[in-house]
Amino acid sequence: MIEEVVEQRRMPPWHADPRYGHFANDRSLTADERARLLAWVEQGAPLGEVKDLPPAKTFQEGWSIGKPDVVFEIPEPYYVPAQGTVAYVHFRVPTNFQEDRWIQAAEAVPGDPSVVHHIVVYLMDRSETPRRGPGEHFCGYAPGEMPTVLPPGTAKKIPAGTDLIFQLHYTPNGRMKVDRSKVGFVFAKEPPKRQAYTIAIANPDLILPPQRDNVAVSSTAVLSADARLLSFMPHMHLRGKDFRYTIVPPDGAPRVVLSVPAYDFGWQTYYVLQKAIDLPKGSQIECLAHFDNSSNNPYNPDPSKLVRWGEQTWEEMMIGYVDVDVPAGSPPPIAKPDFRPAAIRLRQSAVQALLKRSVASRPAESKAAKNEAR
Ligand code: HEM
Known part of the structure; x- marks a missing residue:
């Protein structure tokens, strides 16, 4: 089972496309780690020298x-x-x-x-x-x-x-x-020295027609001040398929900073950048998601439904959360979104x-x- 999940890259769980960005909390194995683990499975998973066991990791309870x-x-x-x-x-x-x-x-x-x-x-x-x-x-x-x-x-x-x-x-x-x-x-x-804010870049107007397997939905925010980008958290529900963040500096080329090609609702992951990205005022943060509302999506609660934004899991959401920071005491560099998640x-x-x-x-x-x- 270990061989299967490691070969299929289901484990360790990590859903970012390795071609874009470096993340401090990246759980994926390096090529060397993967090869060693698979070779060990191949040898019948021997225990090895007990005296070489590293001490067990300790955790603060709870x-x-x-x-x-x-x-x-x-x-x-x-x-x-x-x-x-x-x-x-x-x-x-x-x-x-x-x-x-x-x-x-x-x-x-x-x-x-x-x-x-x-x-x-x-x-x-x-x-x-x-x-x-x-x-x-x-x-x-x-x-x-x-x-x-x-x-x-x-x-x-x-x-x-x-x-x-x-x-x-x-x-x-x-x-x-x-x-x-x-x-x-x-x-x-x-x-x-710096103050962080969590900002939701969302598209509350999404409409997913029944049986459509690749509906694109986007949302964008523009920075009203210089800021640093710290982390991302893409959020969709069961019809979410993929999610990508692109930054567009005012006078520069667009750059993909996170791509999650096979979004999994069971893993609502925070992607923490290894190195914060400096963004000048006027930069855009573009989020692009695709949804699969067809019967090909095994998680789809009902492919015959036209789906809109909603709180429950059988409805949908499209939110690109970002954490950004600015000099301490400065206001958030992106206006609060004009959608109200719920009364x-x-x-x-x-x-x-x-x-x-x-x-x-x-x-x-x-x-x-x-x-x-x-
Ligand atoms: C090299 C490292 C890892 C290996 C070899 C490994 C191996 C496995 C295996 C064999 C299963 C059972 C799969 C199945 O029943 O289909 C599993 C499930 C699971 N693992 Fe891992 N795992 C690793 C890392 C991690 C990490 C770092 C986490 C948490 C952050 C994690 C969380 C889970 C969870 C939640 C499940 C149940 C998932 C499900 O049933 O869908 N694993 N893992």
């Missing part, structure tokens, strides 16, 4: 950014029903920061990954009402995505008096589950109370289930 300086949880457990569709749920969590805080690394962690499809954590001024949209995108979690870890000297700012808005997408899986998702932050050790829906307290009661009325089983979920 976090891949190391121990966070501060952790914020959603304020109460969320009861995910066994069946049905759950619209995005939003929780508002005050940071109670008395002063601006600079964040060097951030990680959102699902309480029960079996039902948490994604988490996006937004920033919102305490005085703002959530009905105006979810606020500034700060960090997130989705299967395959890696946490936000910014290069030395760069950090994201959480201004004093900011609340976190947790956007949670739950996908029922046949058993009722209880979730308590959280986010952890590592503070920058000193004030950073803010508050928790349905009545439904939650019912679900909570139904958990409580199944004594032995529910206790075990609750513990397992926690």
Whole structure:
């Protein structure tokens, strides 16, 4: 099996075309590593000298950014029903920061990954009402995505008096589950020189006719100031086929900076550039995606449907996320997109109370289930 997945390049999982860009978190094997691994399989996978074993890697329990300086949880457990569709749920969590805080690394962690499809954590001024949209995108979690870890000297700012808005997408899986998702932050050790922003370059007007196997959808952003490009995160759903980012400097030739030729919804990967790319004001970042809405796509939930933008996995999205940085204190170099991912829906307290009661009325089983979920 190892031979098969390594030969087919299914493992280690990495979906960027090696012809474009160099990435700090590239998991793919070099030609030499691949050859050695395959030769070892060929020899019958011998154990080798036990004394030569390298020490096992150690991990901080529960976090891949190391121990966070501060952790914020959603304020109460969320009861995910066994069946049905759950619209995005939003929780508002005050940071109670008395002063601006600079964040060097951030990680959102699902309480029960079996039902948490994604988490996006937004920033919102305490005085703002959530009905105006979810606020500034700060960090997130989705299967395959890696946490936000910014290069030395760069950090994201959480201004004093900011609340976190947790956007949670739950996908029922046949058993009722209880979730308590959280986010952890590592503070920058000193004030950073540069400030990072996550920006969504999206096309909310996409239309995918039924049975079309190669529908192109593009989106573009123009930089309003000099900036550095740090990382990418292409996002589509099950009909997503490929995704490419091209930069076009104001007076230069277009250059492909990331190409994902076989997009896989199961691997929502952050592609972190080994070396940040300096972009002058006026540069364009162009995203081009293709979608397969035909029956040839084995993941297609329904090839007979005309598909538009939507929150659920059987609808579609086309978002080229980028992380960019600018001198600390400068505004984002790309205006906030004019699409609203979703109207803010508050928790349905009545439904939650019912679900909570139904958990409580199944004594032995529910206790075990609750513990397992926690
Ligand atoms: C040389 C390195 C690696 C080898 C030899 C390897 C090998 C394998 C094998 C043999 C399978 C089972 C495939 C199947 O059942 O079809 C597998 C599945 C899997 N591996 Fe790896 N793996 C490697 C690296 C990684 C890394 C770095 C990650 C995570 C970052 C990873 C995550 C997974 C996951 C999530 C699955 C289940 C995927 C699925 O069922 O679709 N693997 N791997």
